[in-house]
Amino acid sequence: MSRQSGVITLPADVVGQPGNLPRHCARHGLPAVRQQDFVLQSKVKVEGNRFLTQSNVIGMGERLSDYGKKVRTADVKGWPLCRKCTSTRALWLAVASVMFFGGLATFVGSLVVATVADDMQWLGGVAFAGFALLPLAAFPFTLGSLPRLTGARTSPDGASVLIENPSDAFAAELPGQ
């Protein structure tokens, strides 16, 4: 492993084997209450101006397949999550699902009411508000996501996993220390 300006690099095959990761969480340095398996993606730069100029469906499809080719993933086995990590994750995922399902229920509910009630134009506003909540649920969902929580991501070539500013307790237990 190597450490550069707060970012630790671990080989992807080390992270992909159970039992290699520390027993303290990377974020808070607290003892892990559970080990989590997940798949980490690399960050991909999506060119912004093509998104604006190319609004046709074929362009979209091409860009998505470009994206698919550039994304690298790494398996993570037994990542340590402490009590704080798990409660943060549970909280944000709960907020996200309340927003999503609450928004959906509001949207569908107001449409249903609109079909039986006459002269209720305000329902359109309620339906819109419910609908607007759906994409907004992505924000708490991202906050509770494992890459965000762990501060880890896959390198662009997929050969290693990068961990940003891990706790000392986590860093001290890494293989090769």
Ligand SMILES: [Zn+2]
């Ligand atoms: Zn933690």
